[in-house]
Amino acid sequence: MPNENLSVADARAILERGGVFDRLAPFDPRWVGSIPLDIHGPDADADIACKGGPDLPAFKRALETAFAGMPGLSVMDNEHAGEASVIARFTLEGLPLEIFGRRRPVESHESYVHWLAERRILALAEDRLRMDIRAAKAGGLKTEPAFAKVLGLGGEPYTEILKLASPGDEALRTIIRNAGYAAR
Numbered sequence: 535m536p537n538e539n540l541s542v543a544d545a546r547a548i549l550e551r552g553g554v555f556d557r558l559a560p561f562d563p564r565w566v567g568s569i570p571l572d573i574h575g576p577d578a579d580a581d582i583a584c585k586g587g588p589d590l591p592a593f594k595r596a597l598e599t600a601f602a603g604m605p606g607l608s609v610m611d612n613e614h615a616g617e618a619s620v621i622a623r624f625t626l627e628g629l630p631l632e633i634f635g636r637r638r639p640v641e642s643h644e645s646y647v648h649w650l651a652e653r654r655i656l657a658l659a660e661d662r663l664r665m666d667i668r669a670a671k672a673g674g675l676k677t678e679p680a681f682a683k684v685l686g687l688g689g690e691p692y693t694e695i696l697k698l699a700s701p702g703d704e705a706l707r708t709i710i711r712n713a714g715y716a717a718r
Contacts, residue, residue: 545580545629552626555656557600558633561585561593564640566649568677571656573663573667577637578617579630583643586635590620592636597622613642644696648678651699655681658706685713 546565549555555563567581568574586593587612590611597609597620604624614618614636622633654662663684670680682691687709698706707717 539567539577540574540576540629542570542572548627548629549580549631550676554631555628558584560596561587561634561635562640564646565648566645568671571649571652571677572678573652573656573664573677574686575668575672577630579632581645582633583640583646584633584635585599585639586637588619590635590637594620597633597635609668636686640643642663647699648695651695652681654676654703655685655698655706655710658703658718659710663710663713663715677688685709 535581551718561584564583565580568578568581584593594609594611597614598607598694601607601609601622601624604626604700607622607624609620609622612621612634614634617636619634619636622631622637624631634643634645636643642661656667666684667677671677673703675683678695679691681687682689687694710717
């Protein structure tokens, strides 16, 4: 099913039919990534960040049990930025999913903070910004580097997007206008 025509509503319906959020409820799941921002390409996966809790092996077992039998299920230990995590990957109705959990709350995951900043920027900017980010991603960039390129941000893209999580809306509007886009 994943293709250029996959809408946010279609992806949400797949996740709901599969009971993904219900199965993950004990782990405070948050749908992040490019699909809920509507900047995804045809090969996008649905990314879900979770609080794995203090016992990551228990989180890993819970994922294996909750999603047993899903096509392509793999649940593995991972290390991200020097921090232990668990990643589950599988396909649901043709939509690739990636569930990511760390010990700490989701609100402190960089991926979630990036996502919040990107969502705010898109809400404050004209739709042309969204189209240009899609084009940058279609050209091979990941989401944060695409935002950084389109907005003309200097420095390391992941760090620069984290910095955009805290300024007020007017500061973000200034960044948007400076990049040549109309701000709402």
